[in-house]
Amino acid sequence: MDASSEGPGEPQNTLRERVKSSGDPEIEPLAAGTIYKVLISVEGDNALPRDMMQVTPHVRDRTGVETPQNLSAIVAAAMGTYLTTQAHGYVRVYHQDFNPAAPHPPLGETRFGTSGTSVPSAGPREIGLCLSYYASQNTKRFRGRLYIPHSWLSVHTPGGLGPPTSRPSAGAMGACMNFATLVTIPLNNSGNWEWVVASHVDKTARRVTNYWCNDDWDIQRRRGFRETTRQNGSVP
Numbered sequence: 001m002d003a004s005s006e007g008p009g010e011p012q013n014t015l016r017e018r019v020k021s022s023g024d025p026e027i028e029p030l031a032a033g034t035i036y037k038v039l040i041s042v043e044g045d046n047a048l049p050r051d052m053m054q055v056t057p058h059v060r061d062r063t064g065v066e067t068p069q070n071l072s073a074i075v076a077a078a079m080g081t082y083l084t085t086q087a088h089g090y091v092r093v094y095h096q097d098f099n100p101a102a103p104h105p106p107l108g109e110t111r112f113g114t115s116g117t118s119v120p121s122a123g124p125r126e127i128g129l130c131l132s133y134y135a136s137q138n139t140k141r142f143r144g145r146l147y148i149p150h151s152w153l154s155v156h157t158p159g160g161l162g163p164p165t166s167r168p169s170a171g172a173m174g175a176c177m178n179f180a181t182l183v184t185i186p187l188n189n190s191g192n193w194e195w196v197v198a199s200h201v202d203k204t205a206r207r208v209t210n211y212w213c214n215d216d217w218d219i220q221r222r223r224g225f226r227e228t229t230r231q232n233g234s235v236p
Contacts, residue, residue, distance in 0.1 A: 032061055036096055074190070129172060131148055136209050
């Protein structure tokens with residue numbers, strides 16, 4: 001899968017020009033220790049932006065050598081491998097400065113997959129598994145979560161998973177764990193990046209040391225479709 005393929009929207013050179021012309025920082029390496037929020041979005045069931053499935057891991061720059069654009073390309077390539085399909089999506093990298101009031105234009109963007117190709121859902125879109133992780137100790141401000149959609153787990157699994165059962169199978173849990181082994185952990189191996197827990201309370205980041213997935217489905221209501229019809233009744 002070509003992680004740099006251009007779908008609908010801005011090609012990479014256009015993104016660079018927009019960032020430059022807007023007065024925002026150019027896509028250049030920032031200082032070692034910079035924390036990035038990595039927004040991963042994948043089309044789900046259709047090509048509507050509002051129905052895209054998203055997760056947002058955090059990454060810290062260890063060397064100040066690689067650009068945010070390179071980070072987006074690395075993660076996009078990893079997502080292509082993880083999804084095992086030509087599903088279309090993008091990776092955008094933002095500076096995480098723990099200041100929600102400040103504007104945060106993307107510092108890097110890479111699209112992957114084939115435009116118009118989405119990941120189909122085999123059950124309710126809201127269902128998924130929680131990839132939990134922590135840095136040194138499993139306590140508040142040291143732990144984080146990524147909610148991996150059931151549809152992603154299914155396309156990652158050879159033959160698919162089918163509709164969700166009462167409890168996730170070992171295969172589903174393994175697919176959730178593989179998100180870490182294929183997408184986030186390889187960043188640590190590069191030497192330039194590291195997967196981190198970003199604490200908005202402490203305004204700092206800590207390197208992830210442990211992760212797990214249990215046999216309990218999680219629900220993200222915001223991933224569900226908007227209603228298209230309604231049935232009403234009145235009480236006499």
